[in-house]
Amino acid sequence: MTQPIFKDMLVLELASVLAGPSVGQFFAELGARVLKVENAATHGDVTRSWKLKAEPADTDTSAYFCAANWGKASLALNLTEPEQLQQLYTLVAQADVVIASYKPGDAERLQVNYEVLQCINPRLIYGHITGYGPDDARAGYDAVVQAESGFMYLNGDPGGEPLKMPVALMDILTAHQLKEGLLVALLQRERTGQGQLVQVSLLQAAVSALANQATNYLVAGQEPQRMGSEHPNIVPYGSVYTCRCGGKLVLAIGDDRQFRKLCAILGAESIAIDPKYKTNYERVQHRQELNQMLHQLIAQQDRGPLLQQLHAQHVPVGAVYTIPEVFAQPQARQLLLQHPGSKPGLRQVAFRLQGQQELDLSPPPTYDNYLS
The missing domain is CATH 3.30.1540.10 (formyl-coa transferase, domain 3)
Structure with missing residues (x-):
C-alpha cells in the first residue's frame, strides 16, 4: 500500500454547516490533517444543535454534524480576540489549504480573507464558499438556492407545488465544485510554487448542475416543467x-x-x-x-x-428502496465509517485509488475536544 495521498498536508476549516465541512472530511479521508476552527462566540458549528426529535438534548455531535465532520480535530477560537487571531495566523503559516464559508465582507472584517492570509503563507490555497459570489452580501441557504436555481420549481408532480429535495443538494454540489477547484489549485501549485484563491457560490454550482434541463431551454427553447419522476427527453x-406485491x-x-x-x-x-x-x-x-x-x-x-x-x-x-434497505446493500455498507464506541458515519470519498488504503478516521469531535 502507498502512503495516503495527502499525508503531511494541513487543512484549516473555517467553515460550518455542510458544504465546507464535507470538503474538510474529503481531505481527512485522503490522509490530510484537518483542523476544524470553530467559532467560540457561538459554541461552534451551528449544526451541532440541529438535532432530530429523537436525539438527546445534551449531545453536541448531532446526527447532522456527523454527516461531514469525521477525521478532524477541533479548535475553538474567537477571532475578534487579537491573541486568538494570532493563534490562527500561526497555523496559517504551516497550512496548505484553508476552507472558508464567510458572507462577503465577513472574512475581511475578521482579517482572515485570502489577501491577509496569503501574505503570511504565499503557498496557501484558500477555498471560499459564498451564497451568490463575492459581490452579493446575501448569506447562502440551501433551501433558498434550491428555489432560486430552478431545482425546486422542477421538483414535484405536474400541477403540484414546487418541492425542496430531501437533502441539501446545493451544498453537496458546491462542495464537489470546491473540491475540484482546490485539486486544480494544488496541481498548479506543484508547477508554480504559488497558492491561489478558489471561489465558488451555491447559486452558480446549482445552475451549472441543471444539465439537460438547462439545454432543453437554452438549445431547444422548451421551458422545463414539473414532471414528477418522469424524464423530459426519454420514455420510460x-x-x-x-407491482402486484405492492413493491x-x-x-x-x-x-x-x-x-x-x-x-x-x-x-x-x-x-x-x-x-x-x-x-x-x-x-x-x-x-x-x-x-x-x-x-x-x-x-x-x-x-x-x-x-x-x-x-x-x-x-x-x-x-425503490427505503434508507434501511439502501444500507443493507453491500456496496452501500462499503461506504460506512466505523469507530469503536461510535455510531457509523458515511464516507465523502466514493472513488477508489489503486494501492491506496482506506484510513481509520476518528469520529466527529465533541465541542470540548479542542486542541490546546
Whole structure:
C-alpha cells in the first residue's frame, strides 16, 4: 500500500454547516490533517444543535454534524480576540489549504480573507464558499438556492407545488465544485510554487448542475416543467411502477433495444413494434398512453422475479428502496465509517485509488475536544 495521498498536508476549516465541512472530511479521508476552527462566540458549528426529535438534548455531535465532520480535530477560537487571531495566523503559516464559508465582507472584517492570509503563507490555497459570489452580501441557504436555481420549481408532480429535495443538494454540489477547484489549485501549485484563491457560490454550482434541463431551454427553447419522476427527453425513464406485491420499481430505458427486451419480458412484444412506441422519439410523443399500458402490465408481476428477469437481460431497472434497505446493500455498507464506541458515519470519498488504503478516521469531535 502507498502512503495516503495527502499525508503531511494541513487543512484549516473555517467553515460550518455542510458544504465546507464535507470538503474538510474529503481531505481527512485522503490522509490530510484537518483542523476544524470553530467559532467560540457561538459554541461552534451551528449544526451541532440541529438535532432530530429523537436525539438527546445534551449531545453536541448531532446526527447532522456527523454527516461531514469525521477525521478532524477541533479548535475553538474567537477571532475578534487579537491573541486568538494570532493563534490562527500561526497555523496559517504551516497550512496548505484553508476552507472558508464567510458572507462577503465577513472574512475581511475578521482579517482572515485570502489577501491577509496569503501574505503570511504565499503557498496557501484558500477555498471560499459564498451564497451568490463575492459581490452579493446575501448569506447562502440551501433551501433558498434550491428555489432560486430552478431545482425546486422542477421538483414535484405536474400541477403540484414546487418541492425542496430531501437533502441539501446545493451544498453537496458546491462542495464537489470546491473540491475540484482546490485539486486544480494544488496541481498548479506543484508547477508554480504559488497558492491561489478558489471561489465558488451555491447559486452558480446549482445552475451549472441543471444539465439537460438547462439545454432543453437554452438549445431547444422548451421551458422545463414539473414532471414528477418522469424524464423530459426519454420514455420510460424515471417512471415508477407498482407491482402486484405492492413493491415499487423504477425503469430507466435508455435505448430502443432495451425497450424491446422490456416488452418481451412483459409478454407485450406488439407494443415494441407499434409505430407509436418503436422509437424513443415516438415514445416521448405518446408518453401518457404508453405509461398507462406499462402500469397495467407491471401491476400483474411480482417485483422480485420481474427484477431478476430484467437484470438478466440488462434492462435498466431498480427497486425503490427505503434508507434501511439502501444500507443493507453491500456496496452501500462499503461506504460506512466505523469507530469503536461510535455510531457509523458515511464516507465523502466514493472513488477508489489503486494501492491506496482506506484510513481509520476518528469520529466527529465533541465541542470540548479542542486542541490546546
